[in-house]
Amino acid sequence: MVEQVADGVQLVLAPNPGPMTLDGTNTYVIDGRIVIDPGPADEGHLATVAALGDIELILVTHSHFDHTEGVSRLVELTGAQSRGPGGIR
Numbered sequence: 001m002v003e004q005v006a007d008g009v010q011l012v013l014a015p016n017p018g019p020m021t022l023d024g025t026n027t028y029v030i031d032g033r034i035v036i037d038p039g040p041a042d043e044g045h046l047a048t049v050a051a052l053g054d055i056e057l058i059l060v061t062h063s064h065f066d067h068t069e070g071v072s073r074l075v076e077l078t079g080a081q082s083r084g085p086g087g088i089r
Helices: 043-050 071-078
Strands: 002-006 009-013 026-030 034-036 057-059 081-083
Touching: 009 043, 026 043, 043 071, 057 071, 071 081
Parallel strands: 034 057, 057 081
Antiparallel strands: 002 009, 009 026, 026 034
16 A cells, blocks of 8 residues: 655555554555565565665664564565664665
């Protein structure tokens, strides 16, 4: 699911509902260039995120698995740099 939440900001809800993630991890795409919290390593979710623009930067707000698991794959799909806790790529 992709939802426009503000000018230039899209929310992609990851398909990982649970007690800690509620309906799923929120992945944000800003101006089609910056991804915040890529979410789980779910191919469909990451393909949707990658298709929303020319992704250049992936930011991770904290090191919980539901926010970081998809970082490596999204880097592969987009060639983007990533930054976050623990010096993620």
